[in-house]
Amino acid sequence: xxxxxKEIILAPGEGNRxxxxxxxxxxxxxxxxxxxxxxxxxxxxxxxxxxxxxxxxRQMEEMFYVLEGEVEIQVGDRTIVGHPGAFVLVPxxxxxxxxxxxxxPAKLLIMFTxxxxxxxxxxxxxxxxxxxxxxxxxxxxxLMRQFDQEPVEME
Numbered sequence: 027x028x029x030x031x032k033e034i035i036l037a038p039g040e041g042n043r044x045x046x047x048x049x050x051x052x053x054x055x056x057x058x059x060x061x062x063x064x065x066x067x068x069x070x071x072x073x074x075x076x077x078x079x080x081x082x083x084r085q086m087e088e089m090f091y092v093l094e095g096e097v098e099i100q101v102g103d104r105t106i107v108g109h110p111g112a113f114v115l116v117p118x119x120x121x122x123x124x125x126x127x128x129x130x131p132a133k134l135l136i137m138f139t140x141x142x143x144x145x146x147x148x149x150x151x152x153x154x155x156x157x158x159x160x161x162x163x164x165x166x167x168x169l170m171r172q173f174d175q176e177p178v179e180m181e
Contacts, residue, residue: 050069053148057145068136077125093134096126
């Protein structure tokens, strides 16, 4: 594995920040920082905050690590309520989603490997949800598919 292009040292709260609905994503490291090997984001999820629809990734693994609060995480057929220190690995093509169903904010680390340009999905999502607007389904699905995210239809 090659080393990052340059060292990255961030204090708590540092990193490029993006608001998506009433949640906030802070990019700690993106694919361009690691030759595409991985990306690591911090997600501050307010109670009832923006949660992804059930989906899969065909080309990447995704990992969740709960830092603060409670995060409900569905992976495959299992749903857990993750508390600080909980970790979930989502293999490729495994349906998953997460949400904050508690009454307090929660903080989650999300890592993707390979990292690619995953931050661009979150930037596109923020634009689609800007000012509380509900995105048109076709534009939303197109954005998902552009960044290796496929919705899983509920039966």
